[in-house]
Each structure stands twice: as structure tokens, then as C-alpha cells.
Amino acid sequence: MKLLRREKTVSLDDRLAALARAADLADGRLDADAVAAARAVISRAGVRASLSVDHTAVALAGATGSGKSSLFNLLSGTSLATVGVTRPTTSAAQAALWEGVGAGPLLDWLDIPRRHELLDASGRLVQGPWRGNGERSPSGVERPDGGNGTADGAVGAPFAVGGPASAAVVRPSDAFGTAVRPSGVPGLDGEAAGLILLDLPDHDSIEPSHRLEVDRLVELVDLLVWVLDPQKYADAAVHDRYLRPLARHRGVMVVVLNQIDRLSPAAAERCLKDLRRLLDEDGLTGVPVVGVSTRTGAGVPELRSLLTSRVADRRSWSARLAADAGMAADALLQASGVAPGETPPDAASKPDGLARPLRDALSQAAGVPVVVEAVAKSHRHRSVAATGWPPTRWIRRLRPDPLRRLRLDAASRSAGGARTAGEEPAEPGGVVGRTSIPVATVVQRSRMDTAIREAAGAAAAGLPAPWAAAVRQAARSHGDELEDGLDRAVATTSLGVSRRPLWWRLAGLAQWLVLATMLAGGVWLLALVALDYLRLPQLYMPTVGELPWPTTLLIGGVLLGLLIALLSRVAAWLGGRRRARKAAKALRSSVDKVGRELVLEPMAEELTRYQHFTEAVTVAGNAARA
Numbered sequence: 001m002k003l004l005r006r007e008k009t010v011s012l013d014d015r016l017a018a019l020a021r022a023a024d025l026a027d028g029r030l031d032a033d034a035v036a037a038a039r040a041v042i043s044r045a046g047v048r049a050s051l052s053v054d055h056t057a058v059a060l061a062g063a064t065g066s067g068k069s070s071l072f073n074l075l076s077g078t079s080l081a082t083v084g085v086t087r088p089t090t091s092a093a094q095a096a097l098w099e100g101v102g103a104g105p106l107l108d109w110l111d112i113p114r115r116h117e118l119l120d121a122s123g124r125l126v127q128g129p130w131r132g133n134g135e136r137s138p139s140g141v142e143r144p145d146g147g148n149g150t151a152d153g154a155v156g157a158p159f160a161v162g163g164p165a166s167a168a169v170v171r172p173s174d175a176f177g178t179a180v181r182p183s184g185v186p187g188l189d190g191e192a193a194g195l196i197l198l199d200l201p202d203h204d205s206i207e208p209s210h211r212l213e214v215d216r217l218v219e220l221v222d223l224l225v226w227v228l229d230p231q232k233y234a235d236a237a238v239h240d241r242y243l244r245p246l247a248r249h250r251g252v253m254v255v256v257l258n259q260i261d262r263l264s265p266a267a268a269e270r271c272l273k274d275l276r277r278l279l280d281e282d283g284l285t286g287v288p289v290v291g292v293s294t295r296t297g298a299g300v301p302e303l304r305s306l307l308t309s310r311v312a313d314r315r316s317w318s319a320r321l322a323a324d325a326g327m328a329a330d331a332l333l334q335a336s337g338v339a340p341g342e343t344p345p346d347a348a349s350k351p352d353g354l355a356r357p358l359r360d361a362l363s364q365a366a367g368v369p370v371v372v373e374a375v376a377k378s379h380r381h382r383s384v385a386a387t388g389w390p391p392t393r394w395i396r397r398l399r400p401d402p403l404r405r406l407r408l409d410a411a412s413r414s415a416g417g418a419r420t421a422g423e424e425p426a427e428p429g430g431v432v433g434r435t436s437i438p439v440a441t442v443v444q445r446s447r448m449d450t451a452i453r454e455a456a457g458a459a460a461a462g463l464p465a466p467w468a469a470a471v472r473q474a475a476r477s478h479g480d481e482l483e484d485g486l487d488r489a490v491a492t493t494s495l496g497v498s499r500r501p502l503w504w505r506l507a508g509l510a511q512w513l514v515l516a517t518m519l520a521g522g523v524w525l526l527a528l529v530a531l532d533y534l535r536l537p538q539l540y541m542p543t544v545g546e547l548p549w550p551t552t553l554l555i556g557g558v559l560l561g562l563l564i565a566l567l568s569r570v571a572a573w574l575g576g577r578r579r580a581r582k583a584a585k586a587l588r589s590s591v592d593k594v595g596r597e598l599v600l601e602p603m604a605e606e607l608t609r610y611q612h613f614t615e616a617v618t619v620a621g622n623a624a625r626a
Contacts, residue, residue, distance in 0.1 A: 010619055012318050015325045016045050018619035025613040026332055029470045034335040038328040044220070045321040051109060052102045053318075056311045059093075059198040059217055062227035063238060064205065067258040070294040071227055072096070072199040075304070080116055081199045093200050093217060099193045110220055112198065195311045204237050218242065222316040225254045225307075230263055233275050239282055247283030248330065249323040252316050254288050254306060255279060261293035329621030332613075337464035344614040345462045355600060359592045361451035365444045366486035367437035368587045374402040375495055375583040376576035383572030386500070387507035389561050390515050403497060407436045408490070435491050440483070452476060452599055459603045467610045474606040478598035485598055489590040495583045501575065507568045511561060518557025524550035 010018075023038040062068040069081035076096040094114035097103055107115055200217055201210035218224065226243065246253065257275055260268040272291050279287055288306060292299035310316050338344050363369075378401055385396040440448070456475035460468035478485075528550065531538065544552045 010622065012045075012322050012325075015322055015620050016042055018616040019325045019328055022329065022332055022613055022616035022620055025609050025616065026335070029609075030332060030335040030466050034328075034331045037331055041321075041324045041328040045324065047109060048220075048317060048321060051106045054314060055099065055103050055106055055194045055196055056223060056314070056316045057095075057106065057110060057196045057198060057221040058223040058225060058307060058311070058316075059200050059221040060225050060227055061200045061203060061214060061218065061242075062258075063229070063232055063235065064202040066202075066227045066229045066232070067294055068227035069199055071256065071258060071292065072197065074294045074297075074300060075197060075307075076116075076118060078116070078118070093198055093213060096197045096199075098195045098197075103196060107196070110198075110217065192308050192311050194314070195307065203242065204235075218246075222320045223252050223254070223307075223310055224249065225256060227256045227258050228275065229259045230257065230268075230271050233257060233271065234278055239278065243279065243284060244282040246327075248327040249320065250284045250287045252320045252323060253284065254290065254303075254310075255284075256299075256303060257289065257291045258294060260291040260298060261296045326621045329617045332617050333621070336466055336613075344464070344617070346611070346614075355592060355595065358451045358455050358595045358599060359588060361444075361447045362482075362486060362591045362595050363588055365440040365448040365483075366490055366587075366591050367440070368490070368584065368591060370437060371406065371408065371490060371495070371587060372580045372584045374406055374408065375497060376580035377402040378404075378497060379576035379579050380569075380572045382497075382500075383504060383568060383575065386504040387511060387568035387572070388565055390511055403495070405436065408495065435487055437487065437490065448482075452479075455599065456603060459607060463610060467606070467613075470610075471603050471606045474602035475599055477602050482594070482598050485594045486591060489594045490587060493583075493586050493590040495586065496579055497583075503571065507564060507571075510564055514557045514561045514564065517553050518561065521550045521553025521555075521557060525554060 019038055020042050023035050023042070026035050026038075060068040060072050072081045073079055078096065080094060080096060092114060093112055095107060095110075095112045095116065097115065097117045100117045198217065198221060200214050201207075203211060203214045205211055205214075224246070226238065228238070232238075255275065257268075257272055260271070263271060268291055272289060276289055279285070279289065290299050290303045290306065292303055294300075333339075333342075333344065336344065381396070381399065381401055385393055388396055452475055453472075456472040459475070460471040463471065528539075528541075542549045547555075
């Protein structure tokens, strides 16, 4: 049996937290405006979530002459919005409330000074008294004339409540002397508890302040109702500036085609189908399209049912914030060079595979071959000094030690604060002095720069341009420290030259014994010459074969000393090669560590940052995942 996998929805909190992570990770890498917009969404979401979630702010937006003010009056059952032929008619946004308790802070945040709470047909508030700041009055709405808001003569008169805002308590009937709702057409009334209906200025108004007001409220309201008319429903001004950019917000959007009474039924049907096609092209597939007539009341019940269901659902505010988070995530991806809908590419390569060519170039620039050769020469130099013929050893000591010349011998390194094998630092935090290794040549520096560029290019392969630039910049971020870091790495690497091999002592002791034997033979021969010179009786002379012992000791000592010296040189040469290999391995390891710390690790951190960014922006931009 095949089990169906349930879709796991990402919560709004998780999406906002992911957007905050993405903005922090993108800071300094992507366009500052996109990062600032993402942070503005996070801030706006925090404020909206802290306000009343039992109220839904629904905005009627549209172009000049689209009839949104008439629709506002029709839905509220009032004549609050001025309808006329002079354009623009609506100069400032106003709100009609079906439930005022707790709505004050939300309206303050929306900055709507003109607020109207509705009375039912019996003269009572639709849902309860409201002072304009969200407080309920136990005896009704207090009026400047001392009434309770039920006197017919005072209905609709605005009065100041809660500071600069003005409010009115109105009856959704023909209180203004004209019938504001067609016969038999129900308004929203008490079924829309929590609804805040906003009438916005014209988005194409000749007054710039009106357009700015529309843009401001379009970013804040919970549900957008776009009121279009048959003459301008395909106008590029609304499609290019609002509808298409708000494709992410199709879940909190409704489109109304007003004035269908001016068309024949067939023409109205064609207009609705063409509008549906345009919306689909704008990416607004699934957005409800309702044809209405504010004169005849056609389509109003459908719109009424749609709005009441959205308000009763109490989730339009969170859906709006989720859409804002998705839109901000898309903007971050676009700033990264990724088109909307595309999956951000993964990091093409890891810096670990780039270590060897970089290490080789850094080793050359650090003078590792020079040091390795010096280690071999120094070992041979010290071997000869320790195992050579004792009377001539001092001559070898007059020659400079190759490592001491580079300030890499044990004495120089200890004086500079570096450690030899098995040695503790003299003082905590001791300063390591610079070596005397020749500075890198122009060719070596060029090879090093080329290796860094190639490593950065390989690591950034396939990444979007801004992140690839960040990886390349990270690779060179410690360029000023690289030369000193390499010199310090060489200076602090244990080269294994401080330990004296045991065979040096044995060979040196053998040389002293051979010298003693040779001296004994020579003294013996001198004694024999003296006895012969003094004509004294000859002593018994032992022999080795036909050679007397004194001669054997003298000649044998010389030959044996030469043999020991020759064998010691061979052993010193082999030992020098072995120590050079060990030193080369240790130095390459130290250089590799410097390359990782100053070149590869910054690149790896940038790649990890990019990977975390893609994960965060993916979570922020998608409402659900399997």
C-alpha cells in the first residue's frame, strides 16, 4: 500500500527567522537595498504580529473612475466616501469598521486618521462601542453633544477621538438622505466582525501625495481588493506597477471588475475572461475575479461572501506577511543573480582539493627548497665537525653553518623565541624574529598570486557573480599577512637538527681512540730513535708479521682514521638527505597550514556562508516543503 506523504508547512515564524538569517548572511555581499528591504519586512512583520490579529485590514484600490468609492459605500451601506465626476475624488484613505474594540493600535500603525464605526439598523453599533483608540465604552460611544450615538441628527458627524484621528459612528442605511444600497443587496454588517474596510486614493492620481499614500498602504494592508473598470482593466499602469510585482501576494488579493452593468452579458463575460488571461500572465493564477455593478448590485453577494470568509478565517494578515517574506527572498535571490523560480547553485568545488597546488606555490615563495638544502648541508657540516680527525676539526668549525646563516639554527631560533624539538618556549607569547631566507623573487610572487587566483576561481566556479566575487575577495583578504605568516611558519617549524645522532658520538670516540693509538705508535718510534741515538741496548721489539708494533700503530692509526672519516662522510650525506626529506615534509605541512588559515579557510567560510544563505532564502521563499 502506497502511503501519501503529507506536506509539511513552514510556519510564518520560521520563514521570518530564515529571512533574517539570509539578510544577515547577505549583508556586505549583495545589494544594500535588497538587504534593507528584507530587514524592513522582518520589522514590519514583528509590528503587525504584535497588533490585533482579530482584525483584517482590507483595502479597496483602483484607478481614477473605477468606482472603488462607490463600492466602499455599497459594502458599508453608507455614503462615507464622496462619489463625483471631479477627479481625483478620494484624497485621503478612510476606514469603516465592523468591530472597533482593539482596532485602534492597528489603525494608528496604518496611519488612518478618518475612521468610521458602523451602527446597525436599530441604531446600535454593529459589534460594540468604540472610542477610536480601541477602548469600549460601557454606555455607548460618547459624543461631543453628550448623546450616545443613537440620535438621528448626529449620525455621521465626525468627532475627534484619541488624538489627531477623527471618528464617526454611522448607520448603514439611507441616513444621508439617499439610498446608498440597492434594494435587496445585503451589506457586510455584523457578519464581518473584525473587518476594517479602507477606501484608498487613486493610484493614478495627478496628485503625487495620493500615489505615495497608495504605495504606502499597499505594503501594509492584509488583503488587497483591486477595483478595475471595463475601460482601463488592461491599463499597464496597474499591471506593471502593482499586479505583476505582487504576484507573490496572489493569496491575499481579489480583483473586482466594476461597472459590468454598462456591458451586455456577453461583453461582460468576454471582459472577465480577458482579465483572467491578463492576471494569469501577471503570475496571479488563482486570484478570484468578481464582476460587480454598484448600480444594480450584480455580483455583490459573491464579493460579500468572499470578503466575509477571508475575514472570518483570521489568517489574511499572516498570509500577507508570508508573501512579503517570499517577495523579499526573491529580491535577495535576484540580487544574487538568480532569476525567480530558479534553484540557487551549490558550491562547485571545495577548497580541500585546492590545497596541493597552492601549497607548492607558497612553499616556493617561502623559500622551502632553500631551507631543505640548508638542512642537508648543515647536517653534513656538523657530522664532519663531530666525526672528523680531532686535530683538524677546528678548521671545519671555522666554516659558517648553513642554517645559522639563515637564522634557523637552534641558537638563533631560541634567541628569537622559536622552539626547537622538545623545547618549551622561553616566555609566553615570545616574539619570533624574522629569518634570513632570501625574499621571494618576482617569479615566485607571480606563481603564488596565480595559485591563489586559480584556487579562488575553482572554488567560486558556478556561484552567482556577487558570491563568486566574495569568494575571490576572501581568498586575498589576508594577502598582507601571507608573507610574514610564511616566514613565521618556517621559523617555528622543528627541522630536527638539534638532536645529535648516536653514531656521531661513537665515530668521534673511535677517532679519539685511533688518534691515541697513532700517538702511541709515534711515541714508541721516537723512543726507539732516541735509544739508537744514545747507543743504548735495543729493547725487545714485538712485530705483526714483519712490521714492528710501533709502525703498525702509527700507520694503522692514520689509515683507520681516514677510513672512519670517509665512512662518516658517507653516513653524513645519507643522513643529510633523510633529514632534508623530514624537514621538507614538516615545512610543507607548516606552509600548508598557513595557506589554509589565510587563503582556503576564508574561502571555505564564504562558501559555507553562501550555502547557509541559499538554505535560509529557500525556506523564506517557500510556503511549504515536502
